[in-house]
Amino acid sequence: MKRLDRAISKGIKKETHPKAVVKCYPTYVQDLPEGNETGKYLALDIGESVSNFRVLMINFTTEGCDMLSEIYPIAQPLLNRPGVELFDYVAQCLADFVHKYHTGKEKLELGLSFSFPVNQTALNEGVLVKWTKGFNCAGVVGRDVVTMLREAVDRQQKVNIKIVALLNDSTGCLVSCAYKHQDCKIGVIIDSGFNACYVEKSDNVTTFSNVNNKPFVIVNTEWGAFGEDGRLDFLLTEFDWALGTTTGGWNLPNFERMVAGTYLGELVRVIMKKLTRERLILNGTGSKQLFTTGIITTEDVITVVTSAKGNLSICRKFLYERLGLPHATTEDCIDFNYICTLVAMRSAHLVSAGVACLVNRTSFNPITVGLDGSLYMNHPLYHDWIQAKVPALLKSPRELKLVLSQYGRGRGAAFLSAVCAKELVREKKTTNSGSIGERKTLSQRP
Structure with a gap:
C-alpha cells in the first residue's frame, strides 16, 4: 500500500x-450530481466490451430517473480498421438511437464514457494515450477522441448533439454512484x-x-x-x-x-x-x-x-x-x-x-x-x-x-452531462446577477 x-x-x-x-x-470533473437534475441526456459507453458498445438516454424527473439503452455490436474487423471508420459507425448507431427514442428536435447533451487511457486537457477534451482491450484502430492514438466523435456526428447530419463531457469507466462509476450516495x-x-x-x-x-x-x-x-x-x-x-x-x-x-x-x-x-x-x-x-x-x-x-x-x-x-x-x-x-x-x-x-x-x-x-x-x-x-x-x-x-x-460507466456519463448543463445555467445566472450564488462542490454534499 x-x-x-x-x-x-x-x-x-x-x-x-x-x-x-x-x-x-x-x-476535470469537479462537480457531482445532487439528485435534483432534470431533463434528458445521452451517454455513449465505448470500451466496456470488445464486441459491443452501449448508448443510453437518461430522463430525470421529480421522482428520479428513467433509463433507455441499446447495445450495438462491433464487428471484429472494425477493431483494426482506421479510427474514422469506428467513429462513423458509432455515430450512425447513435443517430439511429436518437431517432428511435427521441422525437424532439432540441439539442441533446452527451457524455462520452471512453474506457481507455486518455490524457484529458478539459472536461470535454482528451487525447488517447494507447488502445487496450483488443482495440487497435489506426489514426486515433495522440488525437482528441471527442473531436473525432464530434466530426463523425456532424457527418451524419441527422442529429443535434453536443458532447459536453468525457470520462473513463471508473469516473462514470463514481459519478453514477454519487447520484444516490x-x-x-x-x-x-x-x-x-x-x-x-x-x-x-x-x-x-x-x-x-x-x-x-x-x-x-x-x-x-x-x-x-x-x-x-x-x-x-x-x-x-x-x-x-x-x-x-x-x-x-x-x-x-x-x-x-x-x-x-x-x-x-x-x-x-x-x-x-x-x-x-x-x-x-x-x-x-x-x-x-x-x-x-x-x-x-x-x-x-x-x-x-x-x-x-x-x-x-x-x-x-x-x-x-x-x-x-x-x-x-x-x-x-x-x-x-x-x-x-x-x-x-x-x-x-x-x-x-x-x-x-x-x-x-x-x-x-x-x-x-x-x-x-x-x-x-x-x-x-x-x-x-x-x-x-x-x-x-x-x-x-x-x-x-x-x-x-x-451500469455506472454509462449512467455516469449521462449524469455528468446533466451536471454540466446545470453548472452552465448557474454560471449564466451568476453572470447576469453579478453575484456568486450558492454552489455545491465535491466537498459540499447535503
Whole structure:
C-alpha cells in the first residue's frame, strides 16, 4: 500500500508525472450530481466490451430517473480498421438511437464514457494515450477522441448533439454512484480491466490547472500499470510470470494482471498445469485441453465457486467434459475448486489494498466506494472479501460503505452531462446577477 501511495503521489505531481508509472490523469470533473437534475441526456459507453458498445438516454424527473439503452455490436474487423471508420459507425448507431427514442428536435447533451487511457486537457477534451482491450484502430492514438466523435456526428447530419463531457469507466462509476450516495468519493472497476478514480484536493494535483478555483477534482489513477517498474515483484509468483508467455507477453506483470477478469481463468490453468506436471494432482496425467491457452475463463472460475458448497458435480463435469480429464477424482475436484477460490480471493484482497490506499489518502468521513464490473458483480464471495479486508487496512476507522454502481460507466456519463448543463445555467445566472450564488462542490454534499 505504501508503494502504491507513493506511485499515486508521483503521478499527480507535475515534476514527477512524466516518469510516473501510475499516471493519475486529472479528469476535470469537479462537480457531482445532487439528485435534483432534470431533463434528458445521452451517454455513449465505448470500451466496456470488445464486441459491443452501449448508448443510453437518461430522463430525470421529480421522482428520479428513467433509463433507455441499446447495445450495438462491433464487428471484429472494425477493431483494426482506421479510427474514422469506428467513429462513423458509432455515430450512425447513435443517430439511429436518437431517432428511435427521441422525437424532439432540441439539442441533446452527451457524455462520452471512453474506457481507455486518455490524457484529458478539459472536461470535454482528451487525447488517447494507447488502445487496450483488443482495440487497435489506426489514426486515433495522440488525437482528441471527442473531436473525432464530434466530426463523425456532424457527418451524419441527422442529429443535434453536443458532447459536453468525457470520462473513463471508473469516473462514470463514481459519478453514477454519487447520484444516490452523495458521499461517494471513490470509483472502482473490476472487469476485463481494472481501474480506479478518487476525489483529491485540487491543490495536490499540480498537473491540473484549477481555473474554476474549486477545492477538489476527480483523479483517474490508471493504476492497472502499477508494478511495471518492478515495484510489485515482491508479490509475484512463478505463475504470474508464466502468464506473460501464455498471453503473448502483452506487458510486464502488473496490478491489473493480478486482479482483472481477463487473466484469472488463465492463471488457474497455469497453476493446474504446473501441479499436474509435478504429479500433485490428477495423478500426473493432463490432457490436450488442459495444456491449451485460454481454455479456462473467468466465467468458469465464477461458475465453479458459485456451485453449492459440498456439491462437486459442476467441478466434475467441467474437468470431465471441458478439460478432457475423465480420470479426475473427488480430491481433484476439491483441489480445482480450491485453486479457483484462492486466485479470486487474491484478486479481491489486492483490490482491498488499493481501495484502502485511496481511502487513506482522503479525509472524508463517511465515505462510500462505488464498484462496478462483471467480476465484482458476479462472483458470489468477492464483495464479502473486500468488505472484510478494507477496514483492517485503514489507518484509522471510517464510516465506510461499498456500493454496487451497476451500469455506472454509462449512467455516469449521462449524469455528468446533466451536471454540466446545470453548472452552465448557474454560471449564466451568476453572470447576469453579478453575484456568486450558492454552489455545491465535491466537498459540499447535503
